[in-house]
Amino acid sequence: MNYEEYMKRCIFLATKAEGNTSPNPLVGCVVLDSTGNIISEGFHEKYGYNHAERNALLKLNPQAAKDGTLIVNLEPCSHYGKTPPCADLIIEYGIKKVVIGMRDVNPIVAGNGIKKLKDAGIEVVEGILEDECRKLNEVFIKNMTEHKTFVAIKTAVTLDGKIATFNGSSKWITAEKARNEVKNIRNRYDAILTSSATVLADNPSMQHRCNIILDRELKTINKNFKIYNNKRVIVFYDEALYSPEISDIEFVKTPTTNGKLDLDFVLNSLFKMKIMSVIVESGGHLNGSILKYADKIYHFIAPKILGDNTGRSCFDFREVNDINLSYKFQIDETKMFEPDIMLTYYPLKA
Ligand code: AOF
Ligand code: ZN
Numbered sequence: 001m002n003y004e005e006y007m008k009r010c011i012f013l014a015t016k017a018e019g020n021t022s023p024n025p026l027v028g029c030v031v032l033d034s035t036g037n038i039i040s041e042g043f044h045e046k047y048g049y050n051h052a053e054r055n056a057l058l059k060l061n062p063q064a065a066k067d068g069t070l071i072v073n074l075e076p077c078s079h080y081g082k083t084p085p086c087a088d089l090i091i092e093y094g095i096k097k098v099v100i101g102m103r104d105v106n107p108i109v110a111g112n113g114i115k116k117l118k119d120a121g122i123e124v125v126e127g128i129l130e131d132e133c134r135k136l137n138e139v140f141i142k143n144m145t146e147h148k149t150f151v152a153i154k155t156a157v158t159l160d161g162k163i164a165t166f167n168g169s170s171k172w173i174t175a176e177k178a179r180n181e182v183k184n185i186r187n188r189y190d191a192i193l194t195s196s197a198t199v200l201a202d203n204p205s206m207q208h209r210c211n212i213i214l215d216r217e218l219k220t221i222n223k224n225f226k227i228y229n230n231k232r233v234i235v236f237y238d239e240a241l242y243s244p245e246i247s248d249i250e251f252v253k254t255p256t257t258n259g260k261l262d263l264d265f266v267l268n269s270l271f272k273m274k275i276m277s278v279i280v281e282s283g284g285h286l287n288g289s290i291l292k293y294a295d296k297i298y299h300f301i302a303p304k305i306l307g308d309n310t311g312r313s314c315f316d317f318r319e320v321n322d323i324n325l326s327y328k329f330q331i332d333e334t335k336m337f338e339p340d341i342m343l344t345y346y347p348l349k350a
Contacts, residue, residue, distance in 0.1 A: 013043040019187040025140040027052035034067035053086040066094035073101035078112040087116040101133030150277040156300040177337035189279040284316025
């Protein structure tokens, strides 16, 4: 049987909940009856709600799934969390075969779900579209295995890698289709991270459920910047300089290194605050200094050339003095958003 098609469907269903499941994974599930017809589907819709498998099975009367097959992108859970174990429900419904995309990296589950199923006599097929399934839950994997917040960077540049003209004009580099895609991308992440320089220069609204501003000297506070209209705003600032008390905004005192807010501290604080992923949307300076923490980059390129030698590069830092020491990446995808192009790439693991 061609399980890949069903697994693609699981991934599609799972992505319907993008932006709603953090800190939990994106999971979709398809159930086939004993003759191989799809009889139910489900996905994990929101953090704290039913898991995908439970959602799919509860739509059925238990007899309907007897000797059927259940396909799911993540190993069914074996633990009592917000809900009882999905593995138990699968066994209860008399499912004969379970097809899985990837093992759960959550140490409470990690193989125990599969063991439970096998002990009950269920056939388990593993590793269907595993790479795609791992990519779907790359944030969850990083959180679980490294206990760190996933860092994505989005940048939009000209063909010659500029994010503005020499005198700062930057609206807009890319066209509407690309900018609409940015809205979809933002939604996948728990927060947008930006700098005071970007807020001061562009006064962006960056609509999102959570915005983070790195503002060492609190230059953006008390001005009518649009970013403060968002639901939740967190400002990291230099503890030695101020002790602000303004309601609505969350302030985090931050140590500095070489006169800059300590990014290790910022990212560790975000993980402690259960902000599991951020997308950095800022200028060349923050992009340049956060590059070494980046897990993924969305890089839009507009077919324009600005020229000039005054910088305005999308990654503005001076560190590399030998081409062999450059930061290296692996391009994952190229996609047109006419007339612009989007590259997504990952740091190349040594
Ligand atoms: C989900 N949705 O569809 C599946 C998950 O806190 P709980 O009880 O919801 O459990 C979360 C864990 O359950 C999660 O870390 C993962 O290991 C496992 N599977 N989680 O949120 C799902 N199948
Ligand atoms: Zn579960």
